[in-house]
Amino acid sequence: MGFAVVRTKGSHHRLRHPDGRVTTVPVHRNTDLPKGLLRKIIREDLQLTMEEFTALIGR
Numbered sequence: 299m300g301f302a303v304v305r306t307k308g309s310h311h312r313l314r315h316p317d318g319r320v321t322t323v324p325v326h327r328n329t330d331l332p333k334g335l336l337r338k339i340i341r342e343d344l345q346l347t348m349e350e351f352t353a354l355i356g357r
Contacts, residue, residue, distance in 0.1 A: 311325050319343065
């Protein structure tokens with residue numbers, strides 16, 4: 299999707315897109331992101347609808 303890791307601090311990875319969008323994702327081994335946090339990242343940080351996100355990862 300064009301995001302690149304710009305820094306890590308502990309278990310949190312900061313990602314930035316060339317158009318300026320940024321998000322922080324917690325990366326804990328062997329655990330999934332809670333669905334509420336994933337939805338927040340998709341809607342607010344990535345600025346995508348769930349349908350757009352599903353289409354992107356479904357390819």
